[in-house]
Amino acid sequence: MTSVGSAKKLVIIGSGIIGLCSAYHLLGQGWEITVVSSDPADDTTACGSAGAIANAQIFPVSEPGLFLKVPRWLGDPLGPLSIRPGHMPKLMGWLVKFLAAGTQARVEASTQALTSLLAPARDHHFELIKEIKAQDLLRQNGSLMLYHSERSRDKDAYQWAMRRQFGIEFSAVNRQQILEHEPALGPGAHCGYFIPDWCHYIDPQKLLAMLADYLRNAGVTFVGDRVDGFEFADSRPVAALGGQENNYDFHTCLVAAGAYSARLSEQLGDGFPLESERGYNTMLPNTGLDITTYLAFEEHFVLTPMAQGVRIGGAAEFAGLDAPPNYARSKALLKLARRYLPDLNDDGGTQWMGHRPSTPDSLPVISRSTGFSNIYYGFGHGHIGLTLGPTTGRLISQLISGKDPQISLSPFGIDRYT
Numbered sequence: 001m002t003s004v005g006s007a008k009k010l011v012i013i014g015s016g017i018i019g020l021c022s023a024y025h026l027l028g029q030g031w032e033i034t035v036v037s038s039d040p041a042d043d044t045t046a047c048g049s050a051g052a053i054a055n056a057q058i059f060p061v062s063e064p065g066l067f068l069k070v071p072r073w074l075g076d077p078l079g080p081l082s083i084r085p086g087h088m089p090k091l092m093g094w095l096v097k098f099l100a101a102g103t104q105a106r107v108e109a110s111t112q113a114l115t116s117l118l119a120p121a122r123d124h125h126f127e128l129i130k131e132i133k134a135q136d137l138l139r140q141n142g143s144l145m146l147y148h149s150e151r152s153r154d155k156d157a158y159q160w161a162m163r164r165q166f167g168i169e170f171s172a173v174n175r176q177q178i179l180e181h182e183p184a185l186g187p188g189a190h191c192g193y194f195i196p197d198w199c200h201y202i203d204p205q206k207l208l209a210m211l212a213d214y215l216r217n218a219g220v221t222f223v224g225d226r227v228d229g230f231e232f233a234d235s236r237p238v239a240a241l242g243g244q245e246n247n248y249d250f251h252t253c254l255v256a257a258g259a260y261s262a263r264l265s266e267q268l269g270d271g272f273p274l275e276s277e278r279g280y281n282t283m284l285p286n287t288g289l290d291i292t293t294y295l296a297f298e299e300h301f302v303l304t305p306m307a308q309g310v311r312i313g314g315a316a317e318f319a320g321l322d323a324p325p326n327y328a329r330s331k332a333l334l335k336l337a338r339r340y341l342p343d344l345n346d347d348g349g350t351q352w353m354g355h356r357p358s359t360p361d362s363l364p365v366i367s368r369s370t371g372f373s374n375i376y377y378g379f380g381h382g383h384i385g386l387t388l389g390p391t392t393g394r395l396i397s398q399l400i401s402g403k404d405p406q407i408s409l410s411p412f413g414i415d416r417y418t
């Protein structure tokens with residue numbers, strides 16, 4: 001499909017937030033950029049996400065003592081975690097690494113590494129949306145983290161203390177203060193914390209569409225195709241092989257295929273333990289409630305006020321990449337939401353499932369390949385890929401351009417599990 005011989009041909013596999021932000025930061029550096037993607041940009045994972053710039057999500061998912069909670073969660077139909085039994089044999093290796101990442105020392109190291117990425121993330125979003133003229137999509141209304149009781153809030157005391165230590169601003173709120181922010185919240189919202197710097201997008205799908213349009217106008221080519229493998233010449237990858245029998249020749253290639261990335265990295269000699277951690281949500285067009293703040297709840301789900309209504313989502317399901325969605329997970333989240341919003345009207349709701357690309361230690365892969373100097377990886381952003389898109393894009397562009405990355409990338413190597 002593309003012509004052979006250009007020394008500056010860059011193929012990006014994946015049109016999600018990571019692929020697009022990488023393309024954005026590589027503009028104007030002499031690259032001829034082609035984004036090859038099986039889904040269009042406005043149908044990728046961030047589009048159905050909760051839309052948060054989650055700068056306070058500095059903790060990895062695995063934590064000390066988590067293995068004690070897992071059996072209870074798995075037994076609870078409204079619990080935050082489910083595993084399809086048929087997927088268990090495939091999941092085991094990942095799960096062992098995941099639990100091993102939950103020691104105190106490793107959690108502290110991962111928190112440090114995540115903080116280094118998250119600290120500039122908000123500013124990077126501000127710069128991006130200013131350039132692509134998408135400021136109207138962002139709300140800076142803060143976030144309320146809500147608990148049913150002081151007892152349940154105090155179980156998270158360590159995490160909040162760590163947040164303070166890492167410079168995240170927040171204040172404790174009682175029932176009265178919660179109502180001052182959001183009068184619609186019922187008595188289930190007893191106490192919590194308010195994070196003033198938290199921002200969210202009211203239409204992440206439009207954000208992705210606008211970014212893709214911006215890139216198109218700047219000369220980036222978008223191709224709808226699935227990459228199945230690579231062509232090698234002189235033992236070096238030189239083209240991505242498309243499912244439509246097209247070859248996409250490259251000088252340099254970035255694999256940013258979300259939860260599917262490890263299927264491609266394996267073929268380049270870089271196996272990596274990556275899992276799809278499925279998340280579910282429901283978009284409610286007419287809740288009958290006036291809510292403007294991003295709400296997070298102790299049961300591990302969230303509510304985002306968006307342009308088209310209110311999106312309620314979260315949960316983690318391990319069922320692999322190919323199994324059909326189980327929308328009972330979305331329904332369970334609505335049931336939980338009624339504990340806080342008893343008058344919630346869910347008529348006309350639209351359900352959605354997406355694949356979080358999750359690594360055992362919750363750290364993304366932002367890395368050059370171990371075997372090939374012309375292959376780069378940007379994947380594994382788990383729960384915070386939308387947040388980190390512009391930051392990772394910037395780091396990838398620095399890597400590809402041979403500049404010193406602004407942030408140390410040693411925790412994010414593709415080889416950390418080999």
Ligand SMILES: Cc1cc2nc3c(=O)[nH]c(=O)nc-3n(C[C@H](O)[C@H](O)[C@H](O)COP(=O)(O)OP(=O)(O)OC[C@H]3O[C@@H](n4cnc5c(N)ncnc54)[C@H](O)[C@@H]3O)c2cc1C
Pocket residue numbers: 013014015016017018019036037038039040041044045046047048049050051052053054225226227228256257258259260261278279280281313314353354355356357378379380381382383384385386387388
């Ligand atoms: C329910 C839910 C809520 C979330 N909420 C938030 C949030 O509030 N804030 C936040 O920061 N993050 C959130 N996330 C996480 C975030 O959405 C993801 O981390 C992020 O979107 C991943 O982006 P990506 O570019 O790596 O992958 P994706 O968006 O999945 O994009 C992957 C791209 O690769 C393409 N692709 C895959 N395989 C191939 C192939 N073989 N050939 C060609 N193309 C291929 C796909 O078509 C797609 O274009 C949420 C996720 C879920 C599921």
